[in-house]
Amino acid sequence: MANDWKDRLGTVYSTNPDFRYETDADGDAETLAPNKQDLRVQLDKKQRNGKKATLITGFIGKEEDLKALAKMLKTKCGVGGSAKDGEILIQGDFCNKVIEILKAENYKVKRSGG
DSSP: OTTOGGGGTTOOOOOOTTOOOOOSOOSSOOOOOGGGOEEEEEEEOTTTTTOOEEEEEOOOSOHHHHHHHHHHHHHHHTOOEEEETTEEEEESSOHHHHHHHHHHTTOEEEEOOO
């Protein structure tokens, strides 16, 4: 995967024989252990047509680990949601339940205003 052509779309190539292609990204960040994560849980009503959503921010790690955590939370709450850019969105007001679930999984979690 180190030579994936999709990563090079839009790149101008050099005729220099010593040129080495380097990407800006270091790949996915290493996922921190649950007890090292500092997650924030808040109720979010912005731009949701008046509907409430529980927003979990502060996750540091790989996208697939974020999605796995989101899937577990959605399953335990019995609702839908999404995960991207280090944030998990759970449909509905499940702040207290999400905090309990995350604490049971050894995550450091705090409720923040929102």
